[in-house]
Amino acid sequence: MIGIVIVSHSHCLAYGVCEVANQMAGNEVKIVAAGGIHDGDQWQLGTDPLRVMAAIEEAWSEDGVLLLLDLGSAVLGAEMAVEMLSPEQQAKCLLSNAPLVEGAFVAALQASLGQSLAEVNVAAEDVLRMQKFEREIYE
Amino acid sequence: MIGIVIVSHSHCLAYGVCEVANQMAGNEVKIVAAGGIHDGDQWQLGTDPLRVMAAIEEAWSEDGVLLLLDLGSAVLGAEMAVEMLSPEQQAKCLLSNAPLVEGAFVAALQASLGQSLAEVNVAAEDVLRMQKFEREIYE
Numbered sequence: 474m475i476g477i478v479i480v481s482h483s484h485c486l487a488y489g490v491c492e493v494a495n496q497m498a499g500n501e502v503k504i505v506a507a508g509g510i511h512d513g514d515q516w517q518l519g520t521d522p523l524r525v526m527a528a529i530e531e532a533w534s535e536d537g538v539l540l541l542l543d544l545g546s547a548v549l550g551a552e553m554a555v556e557m558l559s560p561e562q563q564a565k566c567l568l569s570n571a572p573l574v575e576g577a578f579v580a581a582l583q584a585s586l587g588q589s590l591a592e593v594n595v596a597a598e599d600v601l602r603m604q605k606f607e608r609e610i611y612e
Numbered sequence: 613m614i615g616i617v618i619v620s621h622s623h624c625l626a627y628g629v630c631e632v633a634n635q636m637a638g639n640e641v642k643i644v645a646a647g648g649i650h651d652g653d654q655w656q657l658g659t660d661p662l663r664v665m666a667a668i669e670e671a672w673s674e675d676g677v678l679l680l681l682d683l684g685s686a687v688l689g690a691e692m693a694v695e696m697l698s699p700e701q702q703a704k705c706l707l708s709n710a711p712l713v714e715g716a717f718v719a720a721l722q723a724s725l726g727q728s729l730a731e732v733n734v735a736a737e738d739v740l741r742m743q744k745f746e747r748e749i750y751e
Contacts (some may be wrong), residue, residue, distance in 0.1 A: 483632050486713065489625025489647070493682070496657055508628070518635055543632070543713050548745045570744050572711030574625065574682050601740050605709050606687045 475584045475593055476503040476532030479577055480525055480551045481543045484509030484516040490541075490577045498581035505532040507554075520550030526557050529566060537565040537590030539580055541597070543573045565590070571597035614723045614732055615642040615671030618716055619664055619690045620682045623648030623655040629680075629716045637720035644671040646693075659689030665696050668705060676704040676729030678719055680736070682712050704729070710736035 477494070481487040487508025494504050507528035510519040525540075532538050540551045548568065555566045567590050569576055576597035583593045616633070620626040626647025633643050646667035649658040664679075671677050679690045687707065694705045706729050708715055715736035722732045 481628065481632075481713075483628035485624045485631060486628025489620065489622035489628055492622045492624060493620075493657060518632060542744060544717060545744070552745075568745065570747065572714050572740075574620075574712040578683060601711075605681060605684070606691075606707065608709065 474502060474534060474587060475536045475590050476505070476534045476538045477577065477580055477584060478525065478528045478532050478538060478540045479504065479506050479508065479573070480520060480528075480540055480547045481506075481508035481573065482518045482520055482547060484511075486543070490574055493574075494577045494581035497578050498585040502581050502584040503532045503534065504577070504581055520547045522550045522553035522557065525551055525554035529554060529558065529562075533562075535565070537567060539584075539590060539594055539597070540566065540568045541571060541573050541577050541580065542568065567591070567594055569594050569597050571600055575600045575603075613641060613673060613726060614675045614729050615644070615673045615677040616716065616719055616723060617664065617667045617671050617677060617679045618643065618645050618647065618712070619659060619667075619679055619686045620645075620647035620712065621657045621659055621686060623650075625682070629713055632713075633716045633720035636717050637724040641720050641723040642671045642673065643716070643720055659686045661689045661692035661696065664689055664693035668693060668697065668701075672701075674704070676706060678723075678729060678733055678736070679705065679707045680710060680712050680716050680719065681707065706730070706733055708733050708736050710739055714739040714742075
């Protein structure tokens with residue numbers, strides 16, 4: 474079963490995504506938050522490649538680890554984190570283009586069903602084509 | 613300037629989205645979190661239409677209020693909240709199909725630029741067509 478890492482600029486946001494995704498996946502999947510920067514005293518907004526790397530290690534599975542991201546510099550932080558891993562580990566990490574929250578919910582569910590890293594990511598990225606509701610009522 | 617409400621099953625998730633969106637918009641836009649259910653003692657996962665309604669009132673602007681949502685039942689909670697408002701207020705509320713986090717970031721930025729409710733929502737929903745990064749490196 475693959476692991477999942479949630480990379481966000483906000484500690485609270487990443488934690489909240491894990492909270493809901495864990496409930497959806499019946500706590501069967503390792504979903505680890507890597508949000509914000511801790512300055513030794515409190516949480517600041519930002520992404521810390523070392524925290525992302527530690528989260529990948531914590532979520533580690535030989536089946537692979539999927540990383541979901543919020544903004545541009547979260548992508549940079551995640552890329553730097555992956556580059557710090559061994560080549561064998563790098564080959565099993567995949568950055569997702571899925572929307573962070575919706576993608577994490579779908580990824581957690583698919584991962585809990587034993588889908589492969591590529592399959593989980595395809596399902597998560599497919600969320601981009603889904604509508605949450607029909608628009609007619611409010612337009 | 614429009615207001616924005618973040619509806620999520622998780623209190624922490626909604627708060628975190630507001631935290632980052634506020635920073636992006638230079639704290640110029642009213643962005644209010646309506647996440648989770650408070651049982652009088654602690655936060656539980658879920659959405660509470662009364663909390664969403666209170667958040668709409670708090671974010672209220674005559675220019676309108678955009679609601680961004682996570683999952684299916686957040687849509688229901690938001691729809692119920694809007695139905696509790698006066699017809700005049702209802703006409704100025706818009707539920708967005710945008711992805712929660714990415715949509716909120718874009719919406720906050722566009723709202724801070726003085727865009728209309730419809731314009732902000734179009735920009736937020738357009739995020740669905742954006743790629744966070746080029747895929748080639750990790751495939």
